[in-house]
Amino acid sequence: MTDAAFSQGLPMPRIRPGRIVAWTLLLIGGVIMVTPLLFMLSTSLKDASQVYDLRVIPEAPTLDNYIEILGDGRFTRWFLNSAIVAAIVTLSNVFFDSLVGYTLAKFRFRGRYIVFIAILSTLMIPTEMLVLPWYLMASQFGWLDSYWGIMFPGMMTAFGTFLMKQFFESVPDDFLEAARIDGLNEFTIWWKIAMPLVTPALSALAIFTFLGNWTAFFWPLIVTTSADLYTLPVGLSSFAVEQSIQWEKIMTGASIATLPTLIVFLLLQRYIVRGVMLAGLKG
């Protein structure tokens, strides 16, 4: 199995001991990479008396920490908040970034270039610089401590628009022209003809946007003040402060925040890796 796999499609077909050493070192490095995650999980399955026993496989694994933490209701609330916020922002980006990207890639009209440069130029402005005006805006319009307050800065992004424009440019004009002759209106052409042709890019954009919003900390920390509206990272942070040194509880909270993305990755590894490559190369 090993030999056959090694000799297939490899630039250099020869098997040398160096190859086996490299493989072993890669495995050791990879295990070191996931060690923090393993310790986090294993400690979340220990009770307070076992925490000082640093073995990775718990002697008497228990779900008590999860039952206690999920039972108190706050984590379920934060989990839901994060899921709602990340889902809505992702849908908005998939819709608007691709609509704008498509318009800039496929329509010819005066002002197109200026619009493109204007949107692209917002990439130069770091979020941190906009946070104070956003905070001012949110407090004036009463958006502090609301879902909309957490979501509004990210509803569209220049990165996503640029990414989608790149992909729509590779869609042949003939397809769109044919649909136009069939009498479809421009919105239907975009939605029904062009969008299905760029699904790899759409999934890349969706993955990046969802992950970015699921893990976001800085802006949700600023804009939310009541615990009911915390997102999972902000809630976890406040929870961990209040637990102080009960590490098994903190690790359980960290696991609840981390496990969903890890499980989704393990299920969709191929698409996610391809998506990251696409976004990295074109973006």
Place this chain on the structure above:
Amino acid sequence: MSVVVHREVAPGGLWPRMSLGRKQVIWAWGFLAVPLVFYAVIRFWPTFQAFYLSVTDWTITKPASFVGLENYKRLLSDSLFWQVFRNTFLYLLLGTPISLLISFMVAYYLDRVRFMHSFLRALYFLPFLTTAAAMAWVWRWFYQPVPIGVINDILAGFGIPQQPFLRSTSQALPAVLAPAVWAGLGFQIIIFLAGLRAIPVTYYEAARIDGLSEGAILRKITIPLLKPTLVFLVVFSSIGFLRIFDQVYNINTNDPGGPLNSTKPLVLMIYQTAFSSYEMGYAAAQTVVLFLILLVISLAQLRLMRDR
């Protein structure tokens, strides 16, 4: 693309009599209408406002009044700012080369491995999907003294004396940097792998026929052809390290940025100035400085890309 102009003969109404080209212009602006309002209100207006706020003495309690360059003068004479400036660049100057070196080495060998390739890749990629705020707590726990701290426990096993890590002004910054490097490696490895795969196999074959050694192939073919990937990753990770916040804030919640401000980056200083001291004008000036630093780095990138 050329727009085919063919007129439809239709009775009455403005829309049916319009040329296809004219209709397309209307559709285009219709598609752009909502996004343009968004960009104007949520991106451009706040950008100008940030510059304006940086020359005012706005605090939460009193309305903003113009103070000229007072905030910038204060910043330049603030010893905390220079400490923070130094920390921020330490994150960048340690984090970027270390993470790129490790991720390149892993990607270089991972690219040649077929056996269990996607399993190995997954091990390196998983940390990228974690929440930085959550992982900071895991690492915080690792750095604790014995008997609870994992790293000190391992060190003790080898008979190495206990290290203070987060409690020491000299060790705390690298200790905070480690989880940031760790979490970013997976992304960089994937991008390097994509870059390596984009190099045509024929180049390698030709080099091998010419009898070049592996080292020479790496130096003369792989690295030069990876330059665009490398530039992208240098800029991407530099910007990431310059904006480090989540890890620093969570790894030491009793005294964020401590001990003695030795781990405090610029974004944390901005956060504390704005939302602990409520000196919004002063914080705005700090955000403008962050913007200028990022601008210089982006321009350097454009320069490097052009020299390609």
